[in-house]
Amino acid sequence: MNRKVAAVLSAVVTLLVFTVLPLYAQSLLPSELGMLLNQVGFDLTGFLNQIALIGVVVAFLSVAKGFVYETSPLNLLLSIASSVMTLGITLVTLSLGDIGNLGITMISMKGEGGSNTMILDLRLFIQLAVLTVALKVVHSVLKFMGARTETASAEPHQLADTG
Amino acid sequence: MKAVRALGVLVIAVQLVSFVAFALSFSTVFAVVKNISSPDVVSLEMVTDESTGSGELRLEAGPRNGGYLGVELTLDLSVLDEDDNYIGRNSTSVRLDAGERKTVTLCLHIPADVMLEMTNGGKKSFLEITLRMRTLFNLVGVSNTLRVEGGGP
Numbered sequence: 181m182n183r184k185v186a187a188v189l190s191a192v193v194t195l196l197v198f199t200v201l202p203l204y205a206q207s208l209l210p211s212e213l214g215m216l217l218n219q220v221g222f223d224l225t226g227f228l229n230q231i232a233l234i235g236v237v238v239a240f241l242s243v244a245k246g247f248v249y250e251t252s253p254l255n256l257l258l259s260i261a262s263s264v265m266t267l268g269i270t271l272v273t274l275s276l277g278d279i280g281n282l283g284i285t286m287i288s289m290k291g292e293g294g295s296n297t298m299i300l301d302l303r304l305f306i307q308l309a310v311l312t313v314a315l316k317v318v319h320s321v322l323k324f325m326g327a328r329t330e331t332a333s334a335e336p337h338q339l340a341d342t343g
Numbered sequence: 344m345k346a347v348r349a350l351g352v353l354v355i356a357v358q359l360v361s362f363v364a365f366a367l368s369f370s371t372v373f374a375v376v377k378n379i380s381s382p383d384v385v386s387l388e389m390v391t392d393e394s395t396g397s398g399e400l401r402l403e404a405g406p407r408n409g410g411y412l413g414v415e416l417t418l419d420l421s422v423l424d425e426d427d428n429y430i431g432r433n434s435t436s437v438r439l440d441a442g443e444r445k446t447v448t449l450c451l452h453i454p455a456d457v458m459l460e461m462t463n464g465g466k467k468s469f470l471e472i473t474l475r476m477r478t479l480f481n482l483v484g485v486s487n488t489l490r491v492e493g494g495g496p
Contacts, residue, residue, distance in 0.1 A: 293491060293492035294489070294490055294491040294492060295488075295489075295490045296487070296488070296489050296490075297487070297488045297490075298485070298486070298487045298488075299484075299485070299486045299487075300484075300485055301477075301483060301484035301485070301486075302483065304364070304479070304482040304483055305361060305364070305365055305483075308357065308360070308361040308364075309361065311357060312354060312357050312358055312361065315350060315353060315354045315357060316354055318350060319347065319350040319351055319354055322346055322347045322350060323347050326344055326347055
């Protein structure tokens with residue numbers, strides 16, 4: 181498949197999953213749920229908007245990558261940025277919108293004469309996501325170097341053929 | 344190019360492992376929380392010794408692990424005064440393998456003077472029950488602390 185077509189398709193899927201779906205789901209959810217979640221200190225709208233925004237950025241990076249030569253340093257930069265933004269989505273999702281928690285999320289609800297506090301420890305998945313992104317970055321660098329080497333070795337032959 | 348391919352496969356493998364680990368640990372935690380939330384699984388009663396005036400808070404639970412992974416379950420029972428000082432505290436831990444059910448009993452002794460203060464409207468007191476769960480080789484955890492006011496003016 182053409183790289184440009186693949187990039188556009190990937191961007192469309194990213195937009196649908198991370199931007200359109202969260203924004204649409206927001207309109208479907210009953211307002212009582214939003215109020216209830218606000219009581220436990222969870223800003224659902226803010227959370228979904230963060231994911232939608234990162235989705236737009238990832239989609240843009242995906243399209244841009246498809247229109248830049250694989251041997252261009254810009255392609256490498258876009259790949260790295262795309263991986264980092266994907267990590268952003270994981271961080272936002274697992275930290276329920278508060279990236280600073282780094283995987284330890286606290287949900288607290290206070291009422292008259294009582295309280296209920298829930299703590300989720302999901303640091304393992306944040307660490308795995310960071311490991312995945314680190315491996316993806318190394319993968320992008322190696323791919324970029326490979327593409328450059330291939331182009332460099334192909335060029336003299338092309339010159340010889342045309343000469 | 345072999346290194347690039349191998350790394351690509353490794354990235355997919357790490358992503359797959361992360362996804363499976365997340366799904367398994369979450370379904371396990373959800374299954375235990377759902378089970379322990381039902382009223383017939385946990386009971387709490389206060390027994391007062393009429394001769395001494397002291398009390399004993401007894402928590403009994405028979406949780407079942409309906410998940411796919413083993414769970415380390417810790418139950419913590421405490422009574423606090425209005426300044427958040429612990430009047431009494433006790434906890435117990437139990438290991439629940441997948442599909443296993445165990446009975447847990449936790450007792451908390453409350454001295455007579457504290458009982459008197461609590462029942463005769465002296466000071467406010469709080470009952471705190473904490474349920475801690477760790478699964479996936481203790482790498483993933485959830486804890487829930489419920490605090491309710493009891494006694495007092």
